[in-house]
Amino acid sequence: MRITTLRAAVALIVLLMLGDFIFRGILPSWSSGKNDFSDPYVGAWLWRHGQNSWDSVLVSATARRLGVSTTPVVPIYPLTTYILVVPLSYLAWHSANLVWSFLTVAGACMIPWLLLGIGGFDLRENKAWLLVALAISFPPLHRAVHVGNAAVIAVALCLIAIYFAGEKRDMASAVALALAAGLKPQLGFWILFFYFLRLRWALVGGAILSLTTLVGIAISRVATRWPTLMTTYKDDLRYWFGPGGPNDFTAANPLHFQLVNAQVIFWQLLHDHMLANVLAIALFVTGFVVLGYASARKRIDSEALLLTALIGLSFVAFYHSVTDVTILLLVLSWALSDTLPGARSLKRLALFSLLLLFLPVHSFLIRTETHVSTGITSSWSWNLLIGPSYVWFLLLLNAVLLVAAVTSPPVPAKVRRS
Numbered sequence: 001m002r003i004t005t006l007r008a009a010v011a012l013i014v015l016l017m018l019g020d021f022i023f024r025g026i027l028p029s030w031s032s033g034k035n036d037f038s039d040p041y042v043g044a045w046l047w048r049h050g051q052n053s054w055d056s057v058l059v060s061a062t063a064r065r066l067g068v069s070t071t072p073v074v075p076i077y078p079l080t081t082y083i084l085v086v087p088l089s090y091l092a093w094h095s096a097n098l099v100w101s102f103l104t105v106a107g108a109c110m111i112p113w114l115l116l117g118i119g120g121f122d123l124r125e126n127k128a129w130l131l132v133a134l135a136i137s138f139p140p141l142h143r144a145v146h147v148g149n150a151a152v153i154a155v156a157l158c159l160i161a162i163y164f165a166g167e168k169r170d171m172a173s174a175v176a177l178a179l180a181a182g183l184k185p186q187l188g189f190w191i192l193f194f195y196f197l198r199l200r201w202a203l204v205g206g207a208i209l210s211l212t213t214l215v216g217i218a219i220s221r222v223a224t225r226w227p228t229l230m231t232t233y234k235d236d237l238r239y240w241f242g243p244g245g246p247n248d249f250t251a252a253n254p255l256h257f258q259l260v261n262a263q264v265i266f267w268q269l270l271h272d273h274m275l276a277n278v279l280a281i282a283l284f285v286t287g288f289v290v291l292g293y294a295s296a297r298k299r300i301d302s303e304a305l306l307l308t309a310l311i312g313l314s315f316v317a318f319y320h321s322v323t324d325v326t327i328l329l330l331v332l333s334w335a336l337s338d339t340l341p342g343a344r345s346l347k348r349l350a351l352f353s354l355l356l357l358f359l360p361v362h363s364f365l366i367r368t369e370t371h372v373s374t375g376i377t378s379s380w381s382w383n384l385l386i387g388p389s390y391v392w393f394l395l396l397l398n399a400v401l402l403v404a405a406v407t408s409p410p411v412p413a414k415v416r417r418s
Contacts, residue, residue, distance in 0.1 A: 034069035036323075037100045037148035041093065042068055043075050044085040050221055053082050054233040068093045074239050079218035080182035080211075081150065097148065104145050107156035111135055111329065114159035118166060118304055119333030127336045135329050139358055144323035151323035154184035158191055158327060162307065165195065165203055174206025181207070182214045186320055187327055190311045197295070198303075247319055249276065257387040258362050260325065262316045262395065264388045277317075284317035287402055294405035304333040305408075309401035315394050322390075325357060328397065346404040353397035361390045 042063045043053035052058055056074045063069045088096040112135035121128040135141070144152045157180035164173035177195075181188025196204050222229055239245055244252040249263040250273060256264060262283060266276035291309050308331040314320070315328075331354060335347040365387065369377060376382055385392070 034063075034071060034073075035097070035148040036150070037097060038063060038068050039073055039075050040077055040081050040085040040150065041089060041096055041100075042066065042073060043077060043082040044089040047079065047082045047218070047221060048086055048089050052222070052225060052229055052232060053079065054229055054236055056232070056236060056239070066093050074236050075233075076236055076240055077150075078182075078185060079222070080185075080214050083214060083218045084179065084182055100148055101145075104148060104152040107152040108136070108141055108145050110156045111141070111152075111159060111326070114156065114163055115329060115333050117163050118159065118330070119337045121337070131332045131336050134332060134354075137358070138326060138329055139360065140322050140325040141329070144326055147323070149321065149323040150183050151187070151321065151326055154180045154187050155324075155326045155329075157183065158187055159330070161191060161207075162303070162330070165200065166303065170200065170203040171206050174203050175210055177203070177207040178210030178214060181211055184324070186314070186318065187311075187324060190314050191307065194307055194310050197292075241319075251383075257365050257390075258322065260315055260320055260322060260391055260394055261318065262391060264391050265384065268384045268388065280317040284313055287313045287316065287398060290402050291405055294402075302334050302337075302408075304330055304337075305401065305404060308334065309398070309405050312394070312398045312401055316398065322362065325394070328354065328357070331397070331401065343404055343408045346400060346408070350397065350400045350404065353393065353400050356393040356396070357390070359389075359393075361393075 039059070042059050045066065046053045046059065046062060054075050056072065059075050060069075060072045063073045088099060091099065112132040115131055115135055116123070116128055119131070121131065123129075141152065143149075157176050161173045161177035161180060164170075164176060177188055177192055179188075181192060192204060192207050195207075219226070240247045242248065243250070246253065246255065247259065249256050249259050249261065250267050262280040263276040266279045267273065270276060270279075288310075291306065291313065295306055308328060311327055311330070315325070331350055335350045335354070372382075
């Protein structure tokens with residue numbers, strides 16, 4: 001009876017989280033207005049017509065002409081993203097946006113099932129359904145679906161690559177990884193780097209060959225305009241990452257607390273742009289050395305743990321959007337598995353750290369900051385603790401994963417993969 005009641009409770013949680021996902025994630029994504037898909041769609045249309053996909057003036061004018069947006073569009077995606085979106089550029093904006101919404105929803109639905117496969121879960125287990133509930137209720141996933149961000153599809157492709165790699169299907173993994181890297185380089189690259197470190201040469205070689213082919217196709221159509229393209233792309237990068245830009249981690253950007261890299265914290269401590277970058281990179285390198293030591297010593301052989309630790313470290317020093325945090329759901333394939341029973345306390349702490357990322361930190365800041373007195377918003381507690389609290393949560397998760405990688409006992413040979 002106790003087991004039946006527990007399963008009924010887990011099933012209820014899954015249904016509630018699915019409803020939350022549908023109403024807060026899926027339904028709003030079918031809006032025809034400007035979203036994160038606007039840039040790839042217009043960029044793909046321009047590339048298909050042999051024009052400069054990185055010219056913000058041209059992109060904005062084309063967006064207005066195609067009925068995508070009346071507000072400026074400053075492109076930031078690589079050419080490989082535009083190549084992958086080209087088929088949708090043959091459709092009118094409203095139809096293309098609707099198809100893209102269906103694709104992101106499909107990707108979102110695949111993510112929990114891929115996590116189950118990577119962790120080797122049995123659907124008869126209560127914790128398998130707990131994993132599904134946690135995955136489909138993850139706020140960064142909802143946000144990605146809501147705004148039509150490519151992170152959902154990229155994460156699904158990354159997990160497909162990881163699953164196939166675990167099944168020793170190297171070529172299938174390589175193709176999925178190349179597509180993920182082409183769509184979202186900041187996600188796909190770290191998985192490719194991981195398998196490079198694991199000496200999976202067939203997988204790495206196949207992925208590099210596939211990605212090189214994709215890059216070659218992207219460049220071939222605009223090769224004669226390459227110097228001009230690079231000039232405009234540098235201008236776009238200055239807009240996004242320059243002083244006061246949307247991805248500037250200093251107070252010059254009013255939305256800097258929505259960023260997730262550690263520079264946000266280091267800048268608050270030192271008010272020095274260069275030092276913040278140096279310290280963030282130093283922290284990343286330190287974590288990477290620790291992780292490399294753990295892997296080389298073979299103290300743990302869980303790819304789910306090691307991969308999540310490596311990808312999590314990339315959030316410390318390199319730019320990622322909040323939607324990219326969805327990839328950290330991979331930790332569930334380790335934290336809820338039966339492997340490494342001696343690491344149960346660390347698994348619980350990892351789950352706790354992940355649950356902190358469910359807190360609506362950014363929504364809270366957006367809704368309250370304008371109503372809070374300047375005395376509070378200018379205080380050290382607000383700027384060092386409350387404002388960048390999401391960054392602190394990510395750092396905590398990173399620390400837990402590194403400790404787990406170093407201290408967990410070796411995996412017995414017959415224990416299933418996680």
